[in-house]
Amino acid sequence: MAAAPDRNCDRVARRYPSIIYGIWGLFVFAPFLQQTLQPFLIGTLGEVPLLSSLFAGPPYGIGVLTAGLILAIMVLPFITRSPATCSVPSRRC
Numbered sequence: 001m002a003a004a005p006d007r008n009c010d011r012v013a014r015r016y017p018s019i020i021y022g023i024w025g026l027f028v029f030a031p032f033l034q035q036t037l038q039p040f041l042i043g044t045l046g047e048v049p050l051l052s053s054l055f056a057g058p059p060y061g062i063g064v065l066t067a068g069l070i071l072a073i074m075v076l077p078f079i080t081r082s083p084a085t086c087s088v089p090s091r092r093c
Helices: 006-017 017-044 064-078
Strands: none
Touching: 017 064
């Protein structure tokens, strides 16, 4: 019997070293954030008193937001394979 597709995806995502995630983030994810998400956040949250300093300046695409999102994507396979999620039966009622 073949493994479930989500389990195969999990195994493939675990094999990538962190440098691959970093390069992907630098060359693919950062330009995407620079053109779409960061201008939206600057326009929306740039006038909020406490958040204005976080979103000040031009959107370069490289920063804490991008790094945090890449790390979240990188650790997702490890989180989904935790003992708590493995104890749930794979067959649904």
